[in-house]
Amino acid sequence: MSRGFVKEEDQEEAPVIPPRAALPVGATNYVTPLGFEALENEKHDLERERTKLPEDNETEKRRAQAVIDGKLKLLAERRASARIIYPNQQPEDEVRFGAKIKLKNHSNGSIQEFQIVGVDEADVKKQKIAFVAPIARAVTGLKIGDTTEFKLGNETRTLEILEITY
Structure with a gap:
């Protein structure tokens, strides 16, 4: 049908559905x-x-x-x-999905705490980061006392795991 025969109010645009994380x-x-x-x-x-x-x-x-x-x-x-993934079924001494960790940034001496969670529940304000985030991937598999080099832009930070809880 030609658009000339369609009423203006019938020409609705499809609504925009915001994507998920x-x-x-x-x-x-x-x-x-x-x-x-x-x-x-x-x-x-x-x-x-x-x-x-x-x-x-x-x-x-x-x-x-x-x-x-x-x-x-x-x-x-x-x-x-x-x-x-049930956090209480993860190895207690290793950073895995669901872990709440405390780490020290040796580059500036700051202490950071967060929990590694799924993409839909990630919320920086609640100190929850997605398991696919670069820092989560960098610390996964580490144990208390372990350090890792974490590259953020042109800066490389040395991070040390201080505490792991589930």
Whole structure:
């Protein structure tokens, strides 16, 4: 049909669905039990939101529903690919997925603490970094007292593992 015969209000643009946190191609989608629970809660929240869409404006309802459906689809893919790793089943003396670590940056003497988690639960403000982050990859497999060279731009930092907890 020619676009000349289509009403302007029928020419809706597809809504933009924000992408989920990036997971490298071929990478396993590791999550902690709390991370998987958060994915489940997100699903329930989106389903609840879908039932509470405004009835008075059909166009707005359709757009909002399309956004929620898109988010649910991406979430379903992420949930289906999730592989739960239980931190309490990791070797206690080695940095692995789920570890909370304290390390010292010998380059400036600062102490840094964070937990290595899945990409969907990573939140720097909560000191949670994704297992695919360069610093997480640099320290994975290390033990207390071990050091590693971590390159950040033109700078190389010497990091020492001070503490590992799960």
